[in-house]
Amino acid sequence: MDGQLGEDAFGWIDATCLSEAACVTFTEDDEVGRVAAAFGGRLDHALPVEGVRPLAEALAVVAERIPGSRFGKGLPVALFARRDGWAVTFEDNGGEGTRAAVLERASRVCRSVSVFWNVNMLTKFAFAENGRVLAEFSDGALGSVHGADPGRIDAALEGLGWESRLGAMFTLAGRLTGQVFTPEWLNGEFLAVPLVRWPRRDADGRLFLPELDGALGEALRSAGEGPLRRAAFAAAEYAVTMAGISGHPVIAEALAAWPERPALLERMAQSVGSRPARSNPGPMRAQGRAGETAPAVRPADLEIARRLRGYPEGVSDSEPGHAMAVQALHQATEAAAPVVVAYRAIKYADEARRDLGHDVAGLREVVMRAFAAS
Numbered sequence: 001m002d003g004q005l006g007e008d009a010f011g012w013i014d015a016t017c018l019s020e021a022a023c024v025t026f027t028e029d030d031e032v033g034r035v036a037a038a039f040g041g042r043l044d045h046a047l048p049v050e051g052v053r054p055l056a057e058a059l060a061v062v063a064e065r066i067p068g069s070r071f072g073k074g075l076p077v078a079l080f081a082r083r084d085g086w087a088v089t090f091e092d093n094g095g096e097g098t099r100a101a102v103l104e105r106a107s108r109v110c111r112s113v114s115v116f117w118n119v120n121m122l123t124k125f126a127f128a129e130n131g132r133v134l135a136e137f138s139d140g141a142l143g144s145v146h147g148a149d150p151g152r153i154d155a156a157l158e159g160l161g162w163e164s165r166l167g168a169m170f171t172l173a174g175r176l177t178g179q180v181f182t183p184e185w186l187n188g189e190f191l192a193v194p195l196v197r198w199p200r201r202d203a204d205g206r207l208f209l210p211e212l213d214g215a216l217g218e219a220l221r222s223a224g225e226g227p228l229r230r231a232a233f234a235a236a237e238y239a240v241t242m243a244g245i246s247g248h249p250v251i252a253e254a255l256a257a258w259p260e261r262p263a264l265l266e267r268m269a270q271s272v273g274s275r276p277a278r279s280n281p282g283p284m285r286a287q288g289r290a291g292e293t294a295p296a297v298r299p300a301d302l303e304i305a306r307r308l309r310g311y312p313e314g315v316s317d318s319e320p321g322h323a324m325a326v327q328a329l330h331q332a333t334e335a336a337a338p339v340v341v342a343y344r345a346i347k348y349a350d351e352a353r354r355d356l357g358h359d360v361a362g363l364r365e366v367v368m369r370a371f372a373a374s
Contacts, residue, residue, distance in 0.1 A: 007167035017056040021118040025089040025097030028110035035087040038105035041193035045337040049190040058190040081188040101198035103128035196220045208350040228338035232345035234370035236332035239349035243321035324352035
C-alpha cells in the first residue's frame with residue numbers, strides 16, 4: 001500500500017474497542033516473539049488467543065485469563081499480530097510502544113512507528129529506525145518535534161491539516177511505513193503477552209516497580225517459576241508482618257501452608273465475624289511518604305471492591321496497611337502465571353509499606369533476596 005489515505009479515513013476508530021485510549025505500534029518485523037521481547041514481554045507467559053477473531057474479543061479473553069489486566073493492577077498486557085510482513089502491537093489504555101526503551105529495541109534492524117492517544121486526547125507519535133528514535137512529538141505540537149533526526153519526517157508531514165489529530169497521526173504513520181491502518185487490522189490471530197516495563201531513565205527507586213527499579217525488572221523478566229513464587233511470598237509475608245496482622249489465625253495458616261496455595265484466603269472473606277468492606281477502602285486514601293506521589297483514589301475499582309468484600313475480626317480495611325497487605329497475600333497464593341503473581345504481590349506490598357510509612361529499602365531487600373535464593 002502507498003500509505004496515502006487521507007486524514008478523514010480513520011473515523012472508524014471511534015466505533016471500536018480502541019476509541020478511548022490505546023497505543024498502536026507498527027514494527028517492520030513479522031517475528032512477533034522478537035517484537036514482544038523488545039517490549040519487555042515474558043513469552044513463556046504468553047497467551048495465544050485461539051483462532052482469527054476481532055480485537056475486542058481478544059481483549060475480553062485477556063481480561064478473563066490474565067489477572068488484573070483490566071483494572072491496571074497487574075502487569076500491562078499487549079496483543080501482537082502479524083500483517084503484511086509487519087508486527088502490529090495493540091495496547092488497550094497503554095503506552096509502552098511510545099517509550100524510547102521499547103522503540104530502540106524493536107527497531108534495531110528495521111522501522112517502528114507508534115501512535116498513542118488517551119481519553120483526554122493527549123497524543124504522542126514516535127518514529128524509530130535502526131535502534132534510534134528519529135522523531136517524536138506530543139499533542140500535535142509540530143514545533144517541538146525532537147529525536148535523533150527530526151527532519152526525517154518533514155516530507156511526510158507536508159499537507160497534513162490536523163483537523164483530526166488521530167487521523168493525522170495514522171496518515172503520517174502510513175506515509176512512513178507504507179502500511180495503512182484499516183479495520184481489517186483489528187481482526188487476526190493475537191498473542192497476548194504480559195510486559196515487564198523497562199526502567200525509566202529518570203527512575204529514582206522510591207517505588208518498588210520494575211520501571212523504577214532496574215534490578216526488579218530484570219528479575220521479573222528472567223526468573224523462573226520457583227524464584228518468582230518465592231519473591232511473591234516474601235513480599236506478602238513482609239507486608240502482613242509490617243501491618244501487624246501476620247499472627248491472625250487465617251493469615252498465619254496461609255503463611256504456614258505456602259506454597260500449596262490452599263483456598264484459605266477465600267475463607268478469610270467468609271469467616272464468622274467478617275463484615276462488608278467499604279467500596280472505597282481506607283488505604284486507597286494513603287498519602288505515602290514525603291516526596292512520593294499518592295496512589296489515585298479509585299472508588300469504582302470493582303476488583304478491589306470484590307476482593308475486599310470482608311475480613312475476619314482483627315483485620316480492618318480501615319487500618320493502615322491492612323487492606324493492601326491482605327491483597328499481597330491473596331496474590332502470592334494465586335495459581336496464575338508466576339510473573340503475574342509476583343508482580344501483583346510486590347505491587348500490593350509496596351502500597352502497604354507506603355501506607356505504613358516504611359522506606360522501600362526493607363521490601364526491596366527481602367524480595368531481591370528471595371529472587372537470589374537457590
